[in-house]
Amino acid sequence: MTGTDIAGLLDLAGIFVFAVSGALAAVRQRLDVVGVVVLAEMTALGGGIVRDLVIGAVPPAAFTSLGYVLVPPAAAALVFFWHPQVARIMPAVLLFDAAGLGLFCATGTLKALEYGLSPLHAALLGVITAIGGGILRDMMSGQIPAVLYDRELYAVPAMLGAAVVAVATAAGLHGAGVIAGAAVLAFVLRVLAMRYRWRAPLPRGVTGPPPPDPRDLRD
Amino acid sequence: MTGTDIAGLLDLAGIFVFAVSGALAAVRQRLDVVGVVVLAEMTALGGGIVRDLVIGAVPPAAFTSLGYVLVPPAAAALVFFWHPQVARIMPAVLLFDAAGLGLFCATGTLKALEYGLSPLHAALLGVITAIGGGILRDMMSGQIPAVLYDRELYAVPAMLGAAVVAVATAAGLHGAGVIAGAAVLAFVLRVLAMRYRWRAPLPRGVTGPPPPDPRDLRD
């Protein structure tokens, strides 16, 4: 396999695991089959669609690539029928999610740079690519986006990975090595943050809430 | 009247009834006049705006057509003053809503095909056109989108109608007959689903919630 093949497969793996996380959220909220599919699609593709609309890459990749449109329903079907088993391997899912986070912050920043955005704006858009789908997932399932309050280091590793791509490119460094390095950095930071329970700070004087229960708006 | 005239009138009728559904949701949530107008606009135009942004048809039709911008406020005014009467003819409203669903899944798919999307992606975008406005309506009124959990067959008829347009076009069939046929198919399926209470499946082991009460986030 060439490097491009591997990058393409990693990309679809990231889409897949983000879709799994969306489908699992739908099951937790007791949504029906439509909810499972829609949340899988939104979580996996939402961040990239926003990025592509912003840089003017229309139609967005989600509406031109065959893999992008076929992988989320496959993930949705898996969760629909076997969600107890998927939930049992949650640590592995979280590991893949961290990989998706690392990958998408790096490739999102790169694509934005290729479309002429400044390094700063490209890094911002790389972060949006990585965390946007999860934000839409939570908003559509009636919850405040977890990334905004749960104090886990999730956006911060994405910011660092995006910053590495932006700074390296501004410094004249290009190529797969930069992308891979930034993705691995964000991935490792995310995994370490989970392992050692690193916490994002709260505003002065604010005491955090107890860990949230998944909450159902409907009853 | 020519066929184009009729299509244009049907289109505005669909916009109107979607706007009525948005305005009624606003009344149910005890929103004020601004909420009634905004929800009428979002429900009627949201799906088409997303479709047009995705295919690069900017400004979206909602921002170039006079009818599109005048019809939702008219529907909002009707509901604002006479919502008890409108609620009383709810069965008729639901019938028109089914007609709007059928119409928009078919015309949304067609427009996406005309902008060069593949049949599969065009069908996906046709479904988004048909159900996107309702999803935005529910998200803005503080509820989980009904289409994601209420087990009514709403998205599924739209999927079938969109698929018919996509497959027929891929097979070389064009013209108003295909669009009309697909729209009628989705409409009839939706009406039958309401009549016979067909239900979308739930994920394995999930028992559905009791029918949701409209829920007010504010108190």
Add this chain to the structure above:
Amino acid sequence: MTGTDIAGLLDLAGIFVFAVSGALAAVRQRLDVVGVVVLAEMTALGGGIVRDLVIGAVPPAAFTSLGYVLVPPAAAALVFFWHPQVARIMPAVLLFDAAGLGLFCATGTLKALEYGLSPLHAALLGVITAIGGGILRDMMSGQIPAVLYDRELYAVPAMLGAAVVAVATAAGLHGAGVIAGAAVLAFVLRVLAMRYRWRAPLPRGVTGPPPPDPRDLRD
């Protein structure tokens, strides 16, 4: 300073105060540092991003201007460390917010006209520019958008300011005077509405809710 300089500074001041309002909402909802920054960004830039996507001005100004991307994090940092002090000068914040509202409804309408939208559609988009960020802020913090139900005259002054720009331009009047006049009109109306507690009407037969408490979806 030239008129352009002043306009640019006013613009950044509007961005700043909208960002402060987003960051304060995040503190009220006990979000963490990521939530404070994201809500500051969304509130300040969301309306303009939607406007630019609709008119095809991509990348949106938020992704090309240095000030637009640096000012919201600065506002977020201010609120993160000194939110009790900021909350104490809330009347001043509301005054600046009214100024931002006036400014953005006027400049948003103007930009839409420059991109060829009809006066009616441009005014609609001007209102979206002014109130869109606040709607996104409330949706992301788990609340029904305040502008939809709280009966304060907030959208209505923006509508009038936008209408003045649209009508004046249609009548052949151009220039900074029109923009300034419309912005001041919307600002003054907004301040008077706060001062005299003018109320937007409710649908017939609907009694408004008690003033809402900020509500936390998480517990």
